[in-house]
Amino acid sequence: MPFPRRAPPGKPNDPHRSRCLELQCRTRDEAEALVDEVAALLPEPGMCRFGLMELLLNAIEHGNLEIGTSLKGQLLREHRFEEELVTRLADERYRARRVHVSVVRADTTIEIEIRDEGPGFAWRNALSAGLEISESPNGRGIALVRQTCFPTLTYRDPGNVAVVTLPCPP
Amino acid sequence: MIQVTDQQDTVTLRITGRFDFRLIKDFQQVLVKEPRLWVVDFSSVEYVDSSALGMLLLLRERVHGDMQRVQLRGLQGQPLEVLHMAKFDHMFKLA
Numbered sequence: 619m620p621f622p623r624r625a626p627p628g629k630p631n632d633p634h635r636s637r638c639l640e641l642q643c644r645t646r647d648e649a650e651a652l653v654d655e656v657a658a659l660l661p662e663p664g665m666c667r668f669g670l671m672e673l674l675l676n677a678i679e680h681g682n683l684e685i686g687t688s689l690k691g692q693l694l695r696e697h698r699f700e701e702e703l704v705t706r707l708a709d710e711r712y713r714a715r716r717v718h719v720s721v722v723r724a725d726t727t728i729e730i731e732i733r734d735e736g737p738g739f740a741w742r743n744a745l746s747a748g749l750e751i752s753e754s755p756n757g758r759g760i761a762l763v764r765q766t767c768f769p770t771l772t773y774r775d776p777g778n779v780a781v782v783t784l785p786c787p788p
Numbered sequence: 789m790i791q792v793t794d795q796q797d798t799v800t801l802r803i804t805g806r807f808d809f810r811l812i813k814d815f816q817q818v819l820v821k822e823p824r825l826w827v828v829d830f831s832s833v834e835y836v837d838s839s840a841l842g843m844l845l846l847l848r849e850r851v852h853g854d855m856q857r858v859q860l861r862g863l864q865g866q867p868l869e870v871l872h873m874a875k876f877d878h879m880f881k882l883a
Binding site for chain 2: 625646664665667668671672675694695697699700749750751753754755756758760765766
């Protein structure tokens with residue numbers, strides 16, 4: 619699929635940021651379709667797919683639906699996580715929230731921004747955590763993403779915007 | 789997709805395609821079984837996400853951390869890379 623030639627909002631005259639894709643999703647099914655579309659544009663679609671999906675699931679579950687890491691662990695152990703997701707997706711406090719993804723191609727890089735509509739989180743702690751041996755059923759996604767595919771992963775305050783920059787040959 | 793075989797005190801979970809969040813419900817339904825040995829066959833798995841890692845750790849909790857009672861077989865490609873990165877070789881028997 620060719621990279622769409624569409625100027626990002628607010629930067630119509632910048633020739634170095636002249637190609638942009640903007641998408642959004644609300645559910646995990648929508649996220650999967652979005653990731654398949656975006657990953658096909660990236661240098662290593664396989665591992666990029668893994669990283670993008672992890673970041674989108676974080677944005678949906680922890681960001682928009684505000685299911686914290688320890689609550690998710692508890693729900694998984696009690697086999698109630700799927701049920702809670704369905705409940706929160708229908709809850710009027712969360713149901714209008716979307717995850718917004720933009721992909722901007724510059725001369726030699728591709729920047730991917732994933733923004734949720736939640737309150738953010740303590741992202742600096744999460745980024746500094748390594749992949750330790752852990753028996754917890756969740757909570758290792760960000761470290762895995764950084765080590766396997768997106769070493770440049772960072773967030774913008776208050777933690778509801780994940781940013782990944784990938785090298786891309788001109 | 790998970791195909792479950794239960795014989796001679798061994799439950800084998802043969803997973804095909806993507807081992808990801810879509811399988812959480814099916815996987816949890818299987819966890820009610822109480823075999824002596826669990827085998828998870830990855831030979832037809834092409835992709836895992838962190839939900840898959842979580843499911844494996846719930847299985848590990850089910851056997852109270854006894855590494856002799858869970859075998860992960862047929863790992864290759866992206867699943868092997870992700871499991872190694874997550875240091876699962878310290879928590880599971882990778883056959």
